[in-house]
Amino acid sequence: xxxxxxxxxxxxxxxxxxxxxxxxxxxxxxxxxxxxxxxxxxxxxxxxxxxxxxxxxxxxxxxxxxxxxxxxxxxxxxxxxxxxxxxxxxxxxxxxxxxxxxxxxxxxxxxxxxxxxxxxxxxxxxxxxxxxxxxxxxxxxxxxxxxxxxxxxxxxxxxxxxxxxxxxxxxxxxxxxxxxxxxxxxxxxxxxxxxxxxxxxxxxxxxxxxxxxxxxxxxxxxxxxxxxxxxxxxxxxxxxxxxxxxxxxxxxxxxxxxxxxxxxxxxxxx
Numbered sequence: 001x002x003x004x005x006x007x008x009x010x011x012x013x014x015x016x017x018x019x020x021x022x023x024x025x026x027x028x029x030x031x032x033x034x035x036x037x038x039x040x041x042x043x044x045x046x047x048x049x050x051x052x053x054x055x056x057x058x059x060x061x062x063x064x065x066x067x068x069x070x071x072x073x074x075x076x077x078x079x080x081x082x083x084x085x086x087x088x089x090x091x092x093x094x095x096x097x098x099x100x101x102x103x104x105x106x107x108x109x110x111x112x113x114x115x116x117x118x119x120x121x122x123x124x125x126x127x128x129x130x131x132x133x134x135x136x137x138x139x140x141x142x143x144x145x146x147x148x149x150x151x152x153x154x155x156x157x158x159x160x161x162x163x164x165x166x167x168x169x170x171x172x173x174x175x176x177x178x179x180x181x182x183x184x185x186x187x188x189x190x191x192x193x194x195x196x197x198x199x200x201x202x203x204x205x206x207x208x209x210x211x212x213x214x215x216x217x218x219x220x221x222x223x224x225x226x227x228x229x230x231x232x233x234x235x236x237x238x239x240x241x242x243x244x245x246x247x248x249x250x251x252x253x254x255x256x257x258x259x260x261x262x263x264x265x266x267x268x269x270x
Contacts, residue, residue, distance in 0.1 A: 069208025128253030222246030
């Protein structure tokens with residue numbers, strides 16, 4: 001199922017394709033928001049401000065979603081700011097990040113172990129993702145994988161999923177979080193003359209990568225995955241991806257023929 005949001009837009013001029021990782025390609029970390037948001041609500045609730053759990057959840061979901069696609073530490077910086085705003089003494093954002101990653105590891109470790117034991121990698125891919133990656137690669141396009149997840153973990157997971165081989169570069173969050181972002185990567189590729197802004201195509205399920213590519217004039221496909229099965233469009237994601245300029249919305253990559261006909265309406269084989 002493909003939903004076109006912008007009429008007259010296609011990706012026929014594309015030279016560089018940027019993919020988000022978690023929720024767009026990989027399902028290893030599926031459910032991460034269900035770990036992060038409750039942790040943050042718990043921390044804010046301990047301040048006894050009189051706000052209800054639902055009120056705190058609304059506050060947290062707003063900034064977590066807005067920062068999805070940026071390095072995880074930015075969500076923790078926002079948490080620290082919320083603690084300060086309520087008169088609390090926040091921990092260092094990196095300490096909040098450590099606490100979150102400990103909880104997330106408990107949630108996803110069985111998936112990593114399953115892959116290490118030889119489970120089929122496609123079990124933890126968004127449906128149809130491999131076919132799209134292979135088709136784009138066959139077109140001779142430059143492809144980059146970028147994530148707000150720590151680069152060490154993200155590269156390991158991309159290897160376990162056997163998708164790293166499709167990309168010209170695989171980038172994740174660094175300890176020096178100001179030294180890398182998806183926006184920095186896009187600007188670097190433009191500066192190196194790999195592509196003009198209008199020659200970018202992005203696939204992502206988060207606010208940041210869609211916004212970054214639309215800012216430079218590229219084409220954006222919002223992957224509104226309803227995890228973990230990814231068989232229908234997540235309306236919450238759809239609304240937010242449309243709000244930052246996504247040109248197309250898909251629930252997964254099983255609509256490859258329809259998707260490529262819309263993106264590349266030039267008769268090329270897909």
